[in-house]
Amino acid sequence: MLSYAIGDIHGQLEMLETAHALIEADRAAHGSAGPEALKAPIIHVGDLVDRGPDSAGVIDYLMTGQERGEPWIVLRGNHDRMFLGFLKDPTSQDPLLNPNLTWLNSRLGGEATLQSYGIADASSRPLEEIRKELGAVPQAHRDWLASQPAWHSRGEALFVHAGIRPGVALEDQVEDDLLWIREPFLSDPRDHGVLVVHGHTKIDHATHYGNRLNLDSGAGYFQPLTAVAIEGRSAWHLTPDGRVPLTPTRS
Known part of the structure; x- marks a missing residue:
């Protein structure tokens, strides 16, 4: 069963x-390979917004x-949840965010959004001044983002933003873990x-660890955005020259 995923x-x-x-x-x-190859969905593992120049786009x-x-599946990430929380109440704080930070802190990138x-x-x-301008964010964008799921299961792969509670x-599983977990x-x-396909934790390049596949190659820091093909628990990095196998390694 073929699936595609983007970090x-x-x-x-x-x-x-x-x-x-x-x-x-x-x-x-x-x-x-057959009609399945033409219908295979693309799963986006979340964090659509923040840091980069065109979250609205x-x-x-x-x-x-x-x-x-x-055939696109779009998952919510922790940055997407923080954006929705800010739109609802700019004084709110995601319960899992470092209390010394706010979504508008430059480390998080809400200002760019x-x-x-x-x-x-x-x-x-x-x-309070910003609150009066939040009408610039279309209600359609808010409703759509809020309606996206936190996980998607297909074949031998489970797609989430951050990971799962082992x-x-x-x-x-609870949303806090699906969107925020590291350890x-x-x-x-x-x-x-299943092979857990996720992002959230930035690494230099997409890496297959045998039991999980991390796709966050740092697009939020202007490093490459990774796209992969997945069949069973095997994965290939998609490049201009074609597929490059992602050989499982240990964490």
């Missing part, structure tokens, strides 16, 4: 369009693609029953 996007619309082009090239190259691109029937909607210099102005059944997930060597 954390973080407002990088041009990189996202390039990743989709690589996937379309792979569809064409492997079309002889990313949301519009993905939302419009789904509306015209593209608001800038993409035409709301300038948000981190240097009073929150040893906990999928039906008992004990990252260092857990056990077989989770």
